[in-house]
Amino acid sequence: MDYIFVDSKDNVEIIGLVEDYNLVELYIDDKEKEKQVGNIYRGRVENVLPGMEAAFIDIGEGKNAYLYIKQALPKGMEKDKKVNIGELIKKGDEIIVQVLKEPSKNKGAKVTTHITLPGRYVILTPYSNKISLSRKIVNTDEIERLKGIGKSIIKHGYGMIFRTKAAGIKRELLEEEYNLLIDMFKKIERERNFLPCPKLIYKEIDLSHQIIRDVYSEKVNKIILNDREKYESILSFQGVMFPKLDEKIHYDKDFNIFYHREIMEGIKTALNRKVFLKSGGYIVIDETEALTAIDVNTGKFIGDNSLEDTVVKTNLEACEEIARQIRLRDITGIIIIDFIDMKDNKDVSMVLERLEECLSSDRNKANIIGITKLGLVELTRKKTRNSLTSSFIKECSNCNGSGRILYRGIDN
Numbered sequence: 001m002d003y004i005f006v007d008s009k010d011n012v013e014i015i016g017l018v019e020d021y022n023l024v025e026l027y028i029d030d031k032e033k034e035k036q037v038g039n040i041y042r043g044r045v046e047n048v049l050p051g052m053e054a055a056f057i058d059i060g061e062g063k064n065a066y067l068y069i070k071q072a073l074p075k076g077m078e079k080d081k082k083v084n085i086g087e088l089i090k091k092g093d094e095i096i097v098q099v100l101k102e103p104s105k106n107k108g109a110k111v112t113t114h115i116t117l118p119g120r121y122v123i124l125t126p127y128s129n130k131i132s133l134s135r136k137i138v139n140t141d142e143i144e145r146l147k148g149i150g151k152s153i154i155k156h157g158y159g160m161i162f163r164t165k166a167a168g169i170k171r172e173l174l175e176e177e178y179n180l181l182i183d184m185f186k187k188i189e190r191e192r193n194f195l196p197c198p199k200l201i202y203k204e205i206d207l208s209h210q211i212i213r214d215v216y217s218e219k220v221n222k223i224i225l226n227d228r229e230k231y232e233s234i235l236s237f238q239g240v241m242f243p244k245l246d247e248k249i250h251y252d253k254d255f256n257i258f259y260h261r262e263i264m265e266g267i268k269t270a271l272n273r274k275v276f277l278k279s280g281g282y283i284v285i286d287e288t289e290a291l292t293a294i295d296v297n298t299g300k301f302i303g304d305n306s307l308e309d310t311v312v313k314t315n316l317e318a319c320e321e322i323a324r325q326i327r328l329r330d331i332t333g334i335i336i337i338d339f340i341d342m343k344d345n346k347d348v349s350m351v352l353e354r355l356e357e358c359l360s361s362d363r364n365k366a367n368i369i370g371i372t373k374l375g376l377v378e379l380t381r382k383k384t385r386n387s388l389t390s391s392f393i394k395e396c397s398n399c400n401g402s403g404r405i406l407y408r409g410i411d412n
Helices: 140-153 171-191 207-215 228-235 261-270 307-329 345-359 388-392
Strands: 003-009 012-019 022-030 040-049 054-058 065-068 094-101 110-112 122-125 131-133 159-162 199-202 222-225 249-251 274-276 282-287 292-297 333-338 367-371 377-381
Touching: 003 207, 003 228, 012 207, 012 261, 022 207, 022 261, 022 307, 022 388, 065 094, 122 171, 131 140, 140 159, 140 171, 171 199, 207 228, 222 228, 228 249, 261 307, 282 307, 292 307, 307 345, 307 388, 345 367, 345 377
Parallel strands: 003 222, 065 110, 131 159, 222 249, 292 333
Antiparallel strands: 003 012, 012 022, 040 054, 040 094, 040 199, 054 065, 094 110, 122 159, 274 282, 282 292, 333 377, 367 377
């Protein structure tokens, strides 16, 4: 059974998605720590660094946000044209920016001047006139249908991206949402010159609304909430864009994730360095500042036939768990997987195909780059939020997060 849950308590919301009785997505929304991704600000340029091709922007949220030159190029400017960021913006300028990535311990938020507004089926791209589609829409006829709809409804040169859920949706509904997003953008544009600086001028809907907006589908059997106000707020989504929502949404004031085995087992697994496979093998996940390394081991699995057969079976099983853990832990950036060495190229191809298949269900799909000369599989996955471990795990004050302490007397 597939269901979404929102467990609200003590000003914190834990939002998750369970598929086939396995926890596959989990998010923490601490109301005391405001999320910034998707927010639009009127900011002031504090510093321009030509050597880094970046600028730092005061958006009024503590740490200055950083803006790379690619995210500052105006509409219509050729991206391959050599431009110095100092030619685009100057210290003291007031500009409108949108947060792409949450701030981390060492960095402020990453921002862009290329504003986008997401809906359930359409993402408005007002600074581009292109009509694009989600890469997960692969049916040729559907691609042509959506492109045709896009060309017929586009106005003011505001482009759009059709999301995966747009497949099969009627033209009228897509046009209605597109027009609603245009109205929202025009309101932002009207306010850009009449507010103090820095200032928040558009706030993205809260995390639980975002998850339900993006995840809700016919496959979801129910949505469980234990907060009456949140229940009524989500229920207001009811309509043509969220059919049968009232039949699937359930208010249960006694719902608690601690009483649901599949949820608690999923959380426990997501916070462990070592994750065991059903066969007896296991994977080890180490997150570092530069990248995430995943190692696959046969463990107690000895197989029935040959060593090569044992290795391939372990690697194939590991693909499914690796894909689930990447999605559940929200691991992003560079990901390196060290599968157990395989001699036959056919086996290597089979494992890579299986990995790609398992990753395909991820909304934030990881891209398989290839295999290095050392046999390591390289992936990348777009970062928007900080990983799950940053919400649940604090750095040890004794070892400073290294997992090791100095021998007695060394630190004197």
